[in-house]
Amino acid sequence: MKIIICLDNNNGLMFNSRRQSKDSKVIENIFETIGSANLYINDFSADIFADKNVIKCNDFLEKCQKNDYCFVENADIEKYIDKIDAVIIYRWNRSYPFDRKFNTKFLTSFHLKSSRNFAGTSHGKITREEFI
Numbered sequence: 001m002k003i004i005i006c007l008d009n010n011n012g013l014m015f016n017s018r019r020q021s022k023d024s025k026v027i028e029n030i031f032e033t034i035g036s037a038n039l040y041i042n043d044f045s046a047d048i049f050a051d052k053n054v055i056k057c058n059d060f061l062e063k064c065q066k067n068d069y070c071f072v073e074n075a076d077i078e079k080y081i082d083k084i085d086a087v088i089i090y091r092w093n094r095s096y097p098f099d100r101k102f103n104t105k106f107l108t109s110f111h112l113k114s115s116r117n118f119a120g121t122s123h124g125k126i127t128r129e130e131f132i
Helices: 024-034 043-049 078-083 104-109
Strands: 002-007 012-015 039-041 069-071 086-091 112-118 126-131
Touching (some): 002 012, 002 024, 024 039, 024 069, 024 086, 039 043
Parallel strands (some): 002 069, 002 086, 039 069
Antiparallel strands (some): 112 126
């Protein structure tokens, strides 16, 4: 499976049970990236994918298969690490308050395939990194 996450400069994911930010250009880029593959989300992420063709279920990390993608915001991926073969990170390039942080130490078994910047709608610079 391939996971997609959005992080701030400190690898923060969430603050006070809310996402730090969202950007419509990131969502567009996600769908350019996945093509016809499945994108799994949980209920928490449903509002930013309201008009998109996604699979919404709270056990999305269980159901996601090898060539599928999961958009992860508030779920713990620790027990699924052996299933993950790619990680796509969208970095906001800003520091926000956070109380939930992404543990990047498991990325040591991955290598950076690509990194590029693009302009978002809410952020002048968003960095997209792909690890395989």
